[in-house]
C-alpha cells in the first residue's frame with residue numbers, strides 16, 4: 113500500500129500558498145466552498161490512489177499520519 | 185373475501201376451488217411459495233423444471249397493472265434462458281446501449297454499455313414488468329403441460345402462519361372462505377411489505393431516502409432515439425432530476441424527482457402531470473398517459489434470509505432504490521441460487537445446511553446492491569450541504585473534464601455479484617487464470633461454435649474441460665457432475681484460460697464457478713463437488 117507523504121514535499125511552498133490565497137481572492141463564502149470542492153476532486157484524480165486518499169482524509173480529519181489507516 | 189389491493193394488467197390465474205378446501209385433513213406440500221410476483225414465479229418455474237412440486241399462492245388473479253421495473257439485465261436474461269423464457273423477453277424488449285447525462289440543457293457525460301463481444305444476451309433490455317411476469321407465467325403453463333409439478337392458486341391470501349420445527353401451517357383466505365395447508369418449506373416472495381415477515385415479527389433495517397419521484401409512463405410516437413436520458417437540474421424540473429427511457433409498445437418511462445415536501449394528490453393531478461410531460465418532450469408531440477404514480481424508496485435488508493424452514497427471497501428479503509435496476513434483477517439471482525439447493529435438499533441428496541449458504545451468498549449480493557443503489561441515491565438526493573457541494577463540483581467539472589465524468593452517478597446498473605469467500609468455493613487452483621472466472625464468479629458467456637457457452641450449462645453440476653482430458657462424469661454420494669469438453673479457442677479461451685494452457689472448471693447448477701484447476705484430478709474434483717453441494 114502506498115503511504116501518504118506527510119513530510120515536507122512541496123518545493124516553493126510559499127509560492128503555492130500565495131497562489132492558493134490568490135485563487136480565493138474576492139470570493140463569497142459559497143464560491144470558496146465550490147472552488148475548494150472542485151480543487152479536491154481535481155487533486156484526488158491526480159493522486160489516483162484510494163489508499164493514499166483514505167489516509168489523506170484521515171489526516172485532514174485530525175488524525176495522526178499512519179501507514180495503516182485501520183490502526184488509527 | 186379477498187379484496188384486490190391493485191388492478192390487473194393480465195388476469196392469468198383466476199381463482200379456482202381446489203379439493204383441499206373440502207378435505208378433512210390438512211394437506212402437506214413440499215414447497216409453498218407465498219407471493220406470485222416475478223421472484224415467486226421464477227422460483228416455481230425453476231423448482232418445477234427440476235421435478236420438485238411447487239405451489240404458488242398469490243392474493244390476486246394475475247399480474248398487477250403499472251410497470252415498476254423496466255430495466256432487465258443480462259444476467260437476468262441468462263437465468264431466464266435457463267428457465268426457458270429468455271427469448272420471449274428479448275423478442276419483446278427494447279435493447280439499448282447509450283446513456284446520456286445532461287446538466288440543465290448541456291450534455292455533460294454519456295456512457296455506452298457497449299456489450300462486450302461474444303455474449304448471447306445484451307447488457308440490458310427495457311421491458312414493462314407485467315410483460316416480464318407474463319412470460320414467466322406462460323413458461324410455467326408450458327412446463328405444466330409437459331408435466332412439471334407446478335400449481336398456481338390465485339386469490340389465495342395467506343393470513344396467518346404457525347411455524348413448527350419441520351413444517352409451517354398456513355391459513356389461507358379465499359372467495360369461498362378460509363382453509364389451511366402445511367408446507368415442509370415456505371418461501372416468502374411476498375414483496376417489500378412482506379406479510380410473512382410481519383407475521384414472524386422480523387425486522388427490515390436500513391435507510392429511508394427523503395425524496396419523492398413521479399413516474400409517468402406515456403405512449404407517444406416520437407423519433408427520440410433509444411437511449412437513456414438523464415437530467416440534473418433541467419429547465420423543466422428546476423433543482424431536481426429527470427429521466428426518460430424507452431419501453432416496448434411506444435411507451436416511454438418519464439421520471440421526475442419531486443423533493444420531499446410535496447402534496448401527493450396535487451402532483452398526481454392529470455393536468456399537472458401532463459404539464460410536466462410537455463415541459464420535457466415539448467408542446468407538439470401528442471401523447472397519452474399510460475400509468476402514473478409517485479414512489480419513495482428505501483434501502484433495507486433482513487438480518488437473516490433463512491429462518492428454519494422459512495426462506496425469504498426478492499423484495500421481502502431486501503429492497504433497493506430503483507436507481508441501478510437492482511430490485512428484480514437481484515431477486516432473480518436469489519432464486520437462481522436457491523432453486524438447485526432446495527431441490528437437492530428435498531431430494532435428500534444434500535443436507536439442510538446447504539440452504540444456509542443461500543443466506544450467506546445472497547446477503548453478500550444484497551449488500552452489494554444496497555451499497556451501489558444507496559450511493560446513486562446519495563448523488564441524486566444530496567442529504568446535506570456537503571453532499572450538495574460535491575455533487576455540484578462534480579457536475580461542473582464533468583462538462584469540461586473527462587476525469588469527473590465517471591463520478592457522475594445516475595445509477596450504477598445491475599451486474600451479478602461474485603460469491604467471494606463462499607463456503608461452497610474451493611480455493612482457486614488455476615495459476616494464470618482470469619480474475620473474472622475465479623471461484624464464486626458467475627460464468628461469463630462466450631461463443632462455442634454456433635452456440636454459446638451458457639446454453640450448455642443447463643442447471644446441473646458441470647465439469648468443464650478446456651484442453652484437458654476429463655471423465656464423462658464425476659460422482660460423490662448424492663450428486664454428480666457431467667463432464668463436458670469444449671474446444672478452447674477465441675473468447676472462450678480468453679475468458680476461461682487466460683495465461684493458463686489448459687483448465688478444468690467445476691460449475692454449479694446456477695452457472696457460478698465452484699472450483700478450477702489446470703488439469704483433472706479425481707480426488708480434487710470429488711472434494712470440490714462435495715464442498716459445492718454442501719456435503720462436507
Ligand SMILES: Cc1cc2nc3c(=O)[nH]c(=O)nc-3n(C[C@H](O)[C@H](O)[C@H](O)COP(=O)(O)OP(=O)(O)OC[C@H]3O[C@@H](n4cnc5c(N)ncnc54)[C@H](O)[C@@H]3O)c2cc1C
Nearest residue numbers: 219221222223243253254255342375498499509511512513
Ligand atoms: C418505480 C420502480 C422502478 C423499478 N425499476 C426496476 C428496474 O428497472 N429493474 C429492476 O430489476 N427492478 C426494478 N424495480 C424493483 C422491482 O419492481 C421489484 O424488485 C420486484 O417487483 C420484486 O419482486 P417480488 O416478486 O420480490 O415482489 P412483488 O413484485 O412485490 O410481488 C409480491 C407478490 O406477493 C403477493 N402477496 C403479497 N402478500 C400476499 C399474501 N399475504 N398472500 C399471497 N400473496 C401475497 C403480491 O400480491 C404480489 O403478487 C423497480 C421498483 C419500482 C418501485
